[in-house]
Amino acid sequence: MQKMKRPSFALCCLFAFSLVSCGGGPGEEPSKDSSSCQHQFALKSETPSTCESSGSQIYECSLCGYDKTVALDPLGHAFGDWAQEKQASCTESEVLERHCTRAGCSKKEEKAGQEALGHLWGEWAREGDSMKRHCQREGCNAEQEKAAPFIKIISSGEEVSPFLPAVEEYLNAETPDVKDYVRNDGGIQGYLVRFIDTYSEVKEVRIDYSKREDFSTYQSVFAESAKKSCALYNLEKASTYYVRACVQEEGREVYSAIETLQTASYGPRVMKIDGIHNVRDIGGYETPSGRTLQGLLFRGGALSPSTDPAFTKIQLSEEGKEYMSGTLGIKTDFDLRTQAENRAPDTPLDSGLTSSPVPGAKLEYYGVGGYESGLANKEGYRRVFSALSDPSRYPIYLHCTGGADRTGTVSYLLNGLLGVSEEDLIHDYEFTSFSIYGERNSKGGEYHFPQLVSEIASYPGSTLSEKTESYLLSCGVGEEEIYNIKAIFHGQKTKLSLSCPSHFDTIAESTLTLQVKGGFENVTSLTLNGIGTPFEVKGDSLLVRKEDFPASLQDGEVQGAVVIDGVSYSFSFQLSGSSSLIAFDFSSGDIVLNDSKSKISGNVIGYQGKTALFRIKESATHGGTYLFIGSYGVYLRGDGFRLAQRSGDSFSESAPRVYVEGANLPQSKVNGGVLLGVAANALNEKTIRLEIYADKVKLGYHDFARVEDEIPSEEARFELAISGDVAQASLSSPQSAD
CATH class of the missing domain: 2.60.40.10 (Immunoglobulins)
Incomplete structure (x- = not known):
């Protein structure tokens, strides 16, 4: 329906005029014919307009009753201020709204405010095999995922x-x-x-x-x-x-x-150790008894500069020391050279190393040669393989200068004994050819590998292992020691090895020491000549004090037995004491000789074979020392004993100079302390034999022609004098230390 406009002022006047001229006056009956009525309208009713809807007014003619409707326009909304209806989020914009303030109107309007905020991502974090990050805004659970780096x-x-x-x-x-x-x-x-x-x-x-x-x-x-x-x-x-x-x-x-x-299962295990060369593990090879253990014995070149001028820059580095000590756990520095070789060029002969460059390792010298000529030194190779039978020495670093010839010979013998194949033995020997030490060719040449092989092949046996064992037995290596070498490299239990000194002197010594090699858990008993005897276990040693010896023991051979881990082991030694005498009276303590007192007379010893014993505790000397029993004596100077003669109370070296054969004793050992013994024995009416001992080992002897003015045996005392350029010597009782 078409809306009607509000009547204008002119229209209202016209309308009022029509009321007057409708055809009747006030109170008169309105004309029935409205068309001719001069209407006089009055507001009959009104419908108010709203914000969105039109209103209306109805007017009625008071003369004729005619109704007339006038349309009213909508009022329109009266909106208030914009207000936030919804906050902006990561993905949605802010929403604003406003409401109409007219009573009864619920109309509202919305519009977008601030744009969406976007996600506030945290850091990427690994979750399983993925990387994820999460939105940090409160109320947002959004996450992102991607493949994690790997x-x-x-x-x-x-x-x-x-x-x-x-x-x-x-x-x-x-x-x-x-x-x-x-x-x-x-x-x-x-x-x-x-x-x-x-x-x-x-x-x-x-x-x-x-x-x-x-x-x-x-x-x-x-x-x-x-x-x-x-x-x-x-x-x-x-x-x-x-x-x-x-x-x-x-x-x-x-x-x-x-x-x-x-x-790889073939070839040698080659080691890379900083500062040294030609190093490899001697184990890891197949044998009829299985693959030998690795990590026990490493062969290689020198650890420090040597007398060979071509290799003066060899030096185990700090990194190498840490690796050999910490990772490999080397216990023994097994040097096949002499101490004099283990020194830098142009240095004194006595400047060879006395301690190993490997921290914590014990340095041992063996002084053996290589190839067939080296094999002739059977005592040297006996000592080498006897030491290799001791499990307490492992892990070992075995070397000479280049780790090629002497080391190659020992390696060939050891792996040959274990049953390593000829091909592997050759590869192990020839691998030196890839080091700074140069070619080593099994086919011959400058070095005598073929001669080494030929020499071992000459020994009895049907296999190289048996032939090698025959050679070692000929050197004096014991069957038990050979068994233990094989057991060590095949991871089997070794047999114990019990060693006992061949001689025990109750005058010079206070404790009998038995060495046990191979490790043990329990020692249950020890007997001497069948009589139970107290003992003490100390490390790998069994100690028996002489005070605990059975009273029935007499000089001569003593048979002993000890039960270790349930197995009985026997031993024997020569007991002496009645044949030894203390050289001096030490009741007041040690005796010091110096410039003011250079000679001392001791106890009567005689010519019946009694041994005068005393200990040089320390000596600061570069001269010589005279040792006499009665009329017969020797002069110790340098590294040996020379014949001496007596004239009244004076001693002098015999002329011409004569050395006591085999009686060698380094001056350095004398200066550091040594147990000395001298015995005089009248062999017959014409000869006196003078015997010399050091640390219970007989060094040598000399037969003197008896002199006419001989001091009688019952008056023959032991006497000692130091020469003029000896600064000081300290003597002590032989019982002061073992």
Whole structure:
């Protein structure tokens, strides 16, 4: 319906006029004919307008009753101020609204306010194999996810070799001549480990490796992330290693999955140790009794500069010392040279090392040669293999200067004894050709390897192992010692070795010491000539005090027995005491000789074979010392004993100079303290034999023609005098120390 406008002022006047002129006056009946009525309208009713709806007014003619409707326009909304209806969020804009203020109107309007805020993301964090980050705005649960960076070891699943390609070719050739492969870089490249690393910020990757899958113990190396690989050295051959990679991510360690690495079973286990060369493990080879143990004995070159001018820069570094001591646990520095060889060029002969460059290792010298000429020194090789039978010495570092010839000879004998194949023995010997020490060729040449092989082959036996054992037995190496060497390298229990001194002097000594090699748990009893005797266990020694000896023991052979871990071991020694006498009266303590007192007369010893015993406790001397029993004596100077003569109360060296054969005693040992013994024995009416002992070992003797003015036996005292250039000597009772 068309809306009507409000009547104008003119229209209202006209309307009022019509009221007057409708045809009747006030109070008169309106005309029935409205068309002719001069209407007089009055407001009859009104419908008010609202904000959105039109209103109306109805007017009625008072004359004729005619109704007339006038439309009213809508009022329109009277909105208040805009107000926030909903805050802006990460994904939605702010909503504003306003309401109409007219009574009864509920109309409202909305519009967008501030735009959506966007997410306030936190830091990316690893959750499993993914990286996630979460919106930090209160009430927002939005998250984002992406693939996490990762580190992975690439495993080929195949046996891995540490050798350089040329050396690999040599080891796998049927009949190689090592001269065609000689090099000086060690021959190895290490065991190559490859990895994938997708961490953009990581510069370094740590590679852990262990023989234990739980990594309860492991070693590590570091590699540049960009290189995607690294080399592992010194792994045991024919072994399974577990390998993992590790990176630092936001202060925590992230590990790769664990992969396995199978090391090659052929060739020697070559070691890379900083500062030294030509090092390899002597174990790890197949034998009829199984693969020999690794990590027990390492062969190699010198640990420090030697007299060979070509190798003056050899020096185990601090890193090498830490590795040999801490990782390998070397206990014994087993030097096949003499002490005089273990020194730098142009240094004094006596400047050879007295302690090992390997921290905590005991340095032992053996002074043996190599090849067939070295084998002739059977006593030297007896000492070497007797020592190798002692499990307490392991792990051992065995060496000479280059670790090639003397070391190669001992290695050949040891692995030959264990049953290592001829091919492996040759590879082990020739591998020196890949070091700075030069070619060693089993086919011959400058070095005598063929002669060594031929010499061992001449001994009885059907196998190299049996022939080697025959040679060692001929050297005096005991069957028990050979058994223990085999047991050590095959991981079997060794037999105990019990050693006892051959002689015990109750005058010079206070304690009998039995050495037990091989380790034990319990010692239950000890007897001497069948009589139970008290003892003390101290480390690997059994100590028996002479006060605890059975009273029935007499000079002569004593048979003993000791039960260790349920097994009885026998021993024997010669007991003496009635044949020894203390040289001087030490009841007032030690005796000091110096410039003011250079001679002393002791107890009567006589010519019946009694031994005068005393101990030089310390001596600061560069001169000589006279030792006399009655009319007969010797002069100790330098490293030996010379004949001396008596004139009244004076002593002098005999002329011409004559040495007591075999009686050698280094002056350094005298200066440091030694137990000395001198005995005079009248062999017949014409001869007196003078015998000399040091630390209970007979050094030598000389037969003197008896002199006409001989001091009678019953008056023959022991006398000692120091020469004029001796500063001081301190003498003590032989019982003051063992």
